[in-house]
Amino acid sequence: MARWLDGTKGNFADELAAFLAEPRGEVEDVAQTVTDVLADVRAKGGEAVARYTAKFDRLTLDPVTLQSDNVDLHALAAGCPADLREAIDYAAERITAYHERQRPSDNFFKDAEGIELGWRWTPLDSVGVYVPGGLASYPSSVLMNAVPAKLAGVKRIVMTAPAPGGQLSNAVAYAALKAGVDEYYPIGGAQAVAALTFGAGHLTPVDKIVGPGNAYVAEAKRQVFGRVGIDTIAGPSEILVIADESANPDWIAADLLSQCEHDTSSQSILITVEKPVGKSVEEAVEKQLKSLSTEVRARTSWETHGAIILAKDLDQAADIANEIAAEHLELAIDDPDILLPQIRHAGAVFLGHHTPEALGDYVTGSNHVLPTSRAARFSSGLGLTDFMKRMSVQRAGPDGFAALAPSVLRLAEAEGLPAHARSVSIRTNSGGSDGR
Amino acid sequence: MARWLDGTKGNFADELAAFLAEPRGEVEDVAQTVTDVLADVRAKGGEAVARYTAKFDRLTLDPVTLQSDNVDLHALAAGCPADLREAIDYAAERITAYHERQRPSDNFFKDAEGIELGWRWTPLDSVGVYVPGGLASYPSSVLMNAVPAKLAGVKRIVMTAPAPGGQLSNAVAYAALKAGVDEYYPIGGAQAVAALTFGAGHLTPVDKIVGPGNAYVAEAKRQVFGRVGIDTIAGPSEILVIADESANPDWIAADLLSQCEHDTSSQSILITVEKPVGKSVEEAVEKQLKSLSTEVRARTSWETHGAIILAKDLDQAADIANEIAAEHLELAIDDPDILLPQIRHAGAVFLGHHTPEALGDYVTGSNHVLPTSRAARFSSGLGLTDFMKRMSVQRAGPDGFAALAPSVLRLAEAEGLPAHARSVSIRTNSGGSDGR
Numbered sequence: 001m002a003r004w005l006d007g008t009k010g011n012f013a014d015e016l017a018a019f020l021a022e023p024r025g026e027v028e029d030v031a032q033t034v035t036d037v038l039a040d041v042r043a044k045g046g047e048a049v050a051r052y053t054a055k056f057d058r059l060t061l062d063p064v065t066l067q068s069d070n071v072d073l074h075a076l077a078a079g080c081p082a083d084l085r086e087a088i089d090y091a092a093e094r095i096t097a098y099h100e101r102q103r104p105s106d107n108f109f110k111d112a113e114g115i116e117l118g119w120r121w122t123p124l125d126s127v128g129v130y131v132p133g134g135l136a137s138y139p140s141s142v143l144m145n146a147v148p149a150k151l152a153g154v155k156r157i158v159m160t161a162p163a164p165g166g167q168l169s170n171a172v173a174y175a176a177l178k179a180g181v182d183e184y185y186p187i188g189g190a191q192a193v194a195a196l197t198f199g200a201g202h203l204t205p206v207d208k209i210v211g212p213g214n215a216y217v218a219e220a221k222r223q224v225f226g227r228v229g230i231d232t233i234a235g236p237s238e239i240l241v242i243a244d245e246s247a248n249p250d251w252i253a254a255d256l257l258s259q260c261e262h263d264t265s266s267q268s269i270l271i272t273v274e275k276p277v278g279k280s281v282e283e284a285v286e287k288q289l290k291s292l293s294t295e296v297r298a299r300t301s302w303e304t305h306g307a308i309i310l311a312k313d314l315d316q317a318a319d320i321a322n323e324i325a326a327e328h329l330e331l332a333i334d335d336p337d338i339l340l341p342q343i344r345h346a347g348a349v350f351l352g353h354h355t356p357e358a359l360g361d362y363v364t365g366s367n368h369v370l371p372t373s374r375a376a377r378f379s380s381g382l383g384l385t386d387f388m389k390r391m392s393v394q395r396a397g398p399d400g401f402a403a404l405a406p407s408v409l410r411l412a413e414a415e416g417l418p419a420h421a422r423s424v425s426i427r428t429n430s431g432g433s434d435g436r
Numbered sequence: 437m438a439r440w441l442d443g444t445k446g447n448f449a450d451e452l453a454a455f456l457a458e459p460r461g462e463v464e465d466v467a468q469t470v471t472d473v474l475a476d477v478r479a480k481g482g483e484a485v486a487r488y489t490a491k492f493d494r495l496t497l498d499p500v501t502l503q504s505d506n507v508d509l510h511a512l513a514a515g516c517p518a519d520l521r522e523a524i525d526y527a528a529e530r531i532t533a534y535h536e537r538q539r540p541s542d543n544f545f546k547d548a549e550g551i552e553l554g555w556r557w558t559p560l561d562s563v564g565v566y567v568p569g570g571l572a573s574y575p576s577s578v579l580m581n582a583v584p585a586k587l588a589g590v591k592r593i594v595m596t597a598p599a600p601g602g603q604l605s606n607a608v609a610y611a612a613l614k615a616g617v618d619e620y621y622p623i624g625g626a627q628a629v630a631a632l633t634f635g636a637g638h639l640t641p642v643d644k645i646v647g648p649g650n651a652y653v654a655e656a657k658r659q660v661f662g663r664v665g666i667d668t669i670a671g672p673s674e675i676l677v678i679a680d681e682s683a684n685p686d687w688i689a690a691d692l693l694s695q696c697e698h699d700t701s702s703q704s705i706l707i708t709v710e711k712p713v714g715k716s717v718e719e720a721v722e723k724q725l726k727s728l729s730t731e732v733r734a735r736t737s738w739e740t741h742g743a744i745i746l747a748k749d750l751d752q753a754a755d756i757a758n759e760i761a762a763e764h765l766e767l768a769i770d771d772p773d774i775l776l777p778q779i780r781h782a783g784a785v786f787l788g789h790h791t792p793e794a795l796g797d798y799v800t801g802s803n804h805v806l807p808t809s810r811a812a813r814f815s816s817g818l819g820l821t822d823f824m825k826r827m828s829v830q831r832a833g834p835d836g837f838a839a840l841a842p843s844v845l846r847l848a849e850a851e852g853l854p855a856h857a858r859s860v861s862i863r864t865n866s867g868g869s870d871g872r
Contacts, residue, residue: 031467087846098553101543109537115800116787117534122780124814138851171850207814225658226669229814233662254859261855293854340829344558351552351831356859359832362847363840364551366828378560378643378665380826390816392802393776395787396795404799410523411798414607415574418729419697423690423792 002282002302007311007320016309016323020374024305025215025236025265034190034219041194046201052191057133057164059186064201070166071186076173084171088139091363092178095147098365102148102384108393114400119390123153124229127387128196129181130211131161131172133188139175140361144368144382145210146179152387157181158206160196162188188213193220197228210369210382231382235373236265239357240326240346242317243272243281246334247353253284255330255356260298260306267305269324271317278308318342325376328357347376401427438718438738443707443747443756452745452759456810460741461651461672461701470626470655477630482637488627493569493600495622500637506602507622512609520607524575527799528614531583534801538584538820544829550836555826559589560665563823564632565617566647567597567608569624575611576797580804580818581646582615588823593617594642596632598624624649629656633664646805646818667818671809672701675793676762676782678753679708679717682770683789689720691766691792696734696742703741705760707753714744754778761812764793783812837863 005015041048046063053061061068080088108118129145131137142159149157159176161168163186176184185203187195193213199205208229209221221230239259243252256268272278285302289295311317318339321329325345333339336351343349347370350357361368369382396404405424412420441451477484482499489497497504516524544554565581567573578595585593595612597604599622612620621639623631629649635641644665645657657666675695679688692704708714721738725731747753754775757765761781769775772787779785783806786793797804805818832840841860848856 084846084850087843087850090843091847094547097547101545107537111530111533111801117800117802125780140847140851222658222661225661226671226809226811229811235662251859251862254855254862257855258853258859261853288855288858292858294852298855336831343827344561345825346827348828348830351829352833354834354837354863355830355832356863358844358848358856358859359837359840360828360830361856362844364553364830364832365547366553366830370828371825373662375662375665376825376827378825381828383826389781389807389812389814390819391779391782391812392784392796392806392817393787394784394791394796394800394802395772396791396800397788398790401790401795404795407523407526408794408798410520411527411576412794414520414523415576416730417694417697419690419693419724419734420794420797422724422728423687423694423794426687426690427790427792 002285003307004278005307005309007309007316016320019307020324022305024267030215030219034216034223037190038194038220038223041191041200042198045199049187049191049195049200052189053187056189057162057186059163059166061186066185066187066195066201066203068163068166068186071163071168073173073176073184076168076170077177080170080174085174088143088171088175088178091140092143092147094363094365095143095367096151099148099151099367099384104385104388104390113403114397115404116395117393119392121385121388121390123388124207125154126156126158126206127154128206128209129157129159130192130209130213130217131159132213132217133162133164137161137169137172139169139171140368141212142172142175143179146176146181148367148382148384149387150180152384154387156183156206158183158185158196158203160185160187160192162186162192190216190220193217193224197224210386231369231386232371232375232379236267237262238267238327238372239330240269240271240321240324240328241330241332242321242339243270243277243332244334245274245277247277247332249277249280249284251353251356252281252332253288256281256285256302256306257288257292257298258356258358259328260301261292261294264297264300265305266301268302269307269309269326271309271311271320273311273313273317275310278310282308314339315342321346325374327370327372327376328360330355330357345376347371347381438721439743440714441743441745443745443752452756455743456760458741460703466651466655470652470659473626474630474656474659477627477636478634481635485623485627485631485636488625489623492625493598493622495599495602497622502621502623502631502637502639504599504602504622507599507604509609509612509620512604512606513613516606516610521610524579524607524611524614527576528579528583530799530801531579531803532587535584535587535803535820540821540824540826549839550833551840552831553829555828557821557824557826559824560643561590562592562594562642563590564642564645565593565595566628566645566649566653567595568649568653569598569600573597573605573608575605575607576804577648578608578611579615582612582617584803584818584820585823586616588820590823592619592642594619594621594632594639596621596623596628598622598628626652626656629653629660633660646822667805667822668807668811668815672703673698674703674763674808675766676705676707676757676760676764677766677768678757678775679706679713679768680770681710681713683713683768685713685716685720687789687792688717688768689724692717692721692738692742693724693728693734694792694794695764696737697728697730700733700736701741702737704738705743705745705762707745707747707756709747709749709753711746714746718744750775751778757782761810763806763808763812764796766791766793781812783807783817
């Protein structure tokens with residue numbers, strides 16, 4: 001049975017707020033454990049990383065190289081079936097084409113005062129791509145993180161992915177090599193984040209760490225943020241579908257379940273103006289769940305976190321969608337172009353009946369690393385510029401300097417910063433255009 | 437006396453690394469205190485905020501409105517002198533003009549498979565601007581944070597700035613109104629970050645928090661990151677100057693001291709190829725320190741964290757600058773354009789002899805909120821897009837869908853996600869272009 005929320009009722013705003021505030025995913029307090037692991041790896045380096053890897057992944061590492069004789073990325077990649085390689089190649093090409101369009105331009109201009117201003121974009125030197133083990137070890141995620149990094153011009157891409165007992169997906173290995181990963185270490189957890197941040201053995205520190213992980217990895221990224229860059233803190237996946245009578249309930253049900261199957265803490269929500277559409281989708285979800293090999297996970301997600309929301313009209317549906325600010329939003333309606341301008345907050349929007357989210361998860365080329373847990377209110381999906389930074393550049397000549405000087409002096413005085421003022425007045429008083 | 441490092445010596449790399457690893461600023465462990473304050477405000481709301489404000493700022497607040505009868509932003513702004521208002525207006529205009537050039541374009545295109553792809557930029561709904569109290573309460577920082585937010589289209593800009601005993605700078609008040617701040621609360625510390633994040637009394641939660649603060653504020657921002665957006669974690673200010681014989685040592689000394697005076701943990705570094713230039717600057721710093729009202733702070737900063745680095749040549753100087761990745765970098769050399777292409781990591785670069793950093797701190801229009809503590813390796817200064825986000829949009833028609841479907845099926849199978857595969861196969865099997 002699905003949970004229903006009724007947008008036509010007076011208490012709906014409170015009901016929606018309470019629904020969105022329900023916790024999803026792990027809520028255990030891992031902060032102290034992570035703090036200890038970070039400090040341990042920082043102090044002991046490769047020895048500590050090898051020790052945690054032996055304990056949690058049953059894998060023996062050389063504490064200097066952080067490698068195992070039982071894990072060879074090239075050998076693993078060679079074991080990836082040909083048709084799967086083709087699909088990975090195709091996805092990589094499309095991701096490359098899409099992200100190339102995000103390349104930012106440098107910009108330089110001279111303003112009315114004669115001041116030259118602008119900025120220059122440069123790539124990061126090095127990036128760590130964290131790839132989780134177990135259920136969430138996806139070749140598609142390797143591509144989504146590493147391909148844009150490579151395209152941005154990052155010279156050194158380091159992948160960490162735990163290989164419990166020496167096991168690593170052939171497809172993950174192939175995707176890593178396809179994307180241009182330069183170094184690979186079979187490590188995971190907070191110890192991998194620590195090694196990427198502080199260095200350990202032959203693994204020297206990187207400048208930024210991207211990629212999803214469990215609660216320990218997320219907390220470790222939060223704690224090292226500032227010393228290295230990080231992407232957003234990834235939460236459980238989400239889909240929101242706005243459907244009208246033109247939608248096929250079976251298709252919508254499949255789309256909702258495609259998120260439910262990720263994890264029991266995933267969230268799938270349908271908004272519709274037509275109660276019968278909601279009823280049909282509810283029935284279709286129930287029917288499809290029974291024939292799904294991932295039924296247990298998906299059913300728990302749907303029954304615990306799923307919802308069908310009845311909206312007064314499409315305007316209210318858009319308002320609700322903005323409030324939810326979902327990672328993925330499908331507009332499975334007759335004319336999605338009419339509603340799109342009203343959508344302000346979503347990670348990615350999928351228009352019309354033939355754009356199930358799964359297309360974007362894999363091969364449209366758009367990035368599938370997207371803000372979760374309502375973070376689409378304030379952040380964007382991963383993109384090319386996440387692997388670059390904008391360096392501001394400015395130059396005044398003697399005339400431009402003279403034009404700006406009085407305001408600088410007044411503000412520096414007001415802020416109680418006499419050396420700031422002096423750095424201007426000393427140039428005013430000594431004059432000259434050659435610096436002397 | 438300044439500390440000297442010699443780039444021509446064999447152990448220089450290790451020496452530089454050790455120098456850069458020296459701690460600056462507060463290193464006390466504030467995490468647990470901040471965790472407690474956040475939990476308290478989250479549970480008790482305005483009552484807790486009023487309690488902390490009475491304790492730390494000796495100011496009585498109404499726990500519902502979070503306002504004090506003794507702090508009136510409009511009255512305070514009216515007390516700002518006319519010539520200072522003019523300087524603030526001038527800075528605001530130039531900041532506006534500069535950041536307008538950063539406005540990103542939406543982008544939509546159709547690719548070879550007929551897939552429509554692109555993205556749309558939308559502003560955040562609400563932003564909190566944290567303004568510190570005491571020494572670091574700068575009207576220029578209010579402008580640098582609030583003007584780009586307003587320009588981006590943020591509808592609700594909330595400023596918090598502590599007003600100890602009812603005191604708030606007239607210039608900060610004027611700058612806030614000039615920049616278009618919509619709400620002001622005289623609160624600070626971790627309790628202000630908590631109120632902005634969770635809401636308290638009439639202050640409803642914002643989507644992102646920007647602005648510098650002390651160690652408690654920085655830690656609070658780190659802990660709430662994910663629930664709200666934050667800018668970077670701000671550390672002590674820094675300047676790096678590369679100077680040659682064409683530079684005036686007095687001017688360079690003034691520029692170095694303009695950072696030293698911010699805080700005892702600030703850092704000013706000179707790199708030069710010419711030892712006599714270093715000696716002359718060292719002497720000029722000593723001379724200028726004695727006539728500076730901020731001498732105590734500045735001297736501590738210079739003697740504790742400052743350095744003069746002797747480089748073999750300008751190529752090595754650029755390499756060292758990239759390693760340091762300073763917040764501010766002045767190229768006070770004869771032909772800065774020759775060196776600029778070699779600079780990969782810096783927050784902002786100032787070219788030539790007439791561009792002291794102070795120009796950029798106040799009125800070039802470029803943003804003075806810049807990455808510190810080597811974060812320029814992986815992040816940019818504040819800009820217009822920090823107040824916007826990029827929403828990905830995609831659409832496949834039946835033909836485009838058919839082109840992508842096989843790869844999606846193969847990848848979903850490989851990742852063990854049958855509902856992803858079904859969301860595609862169900863559309864393939866039932867056919868039809870109207871969704872039914």
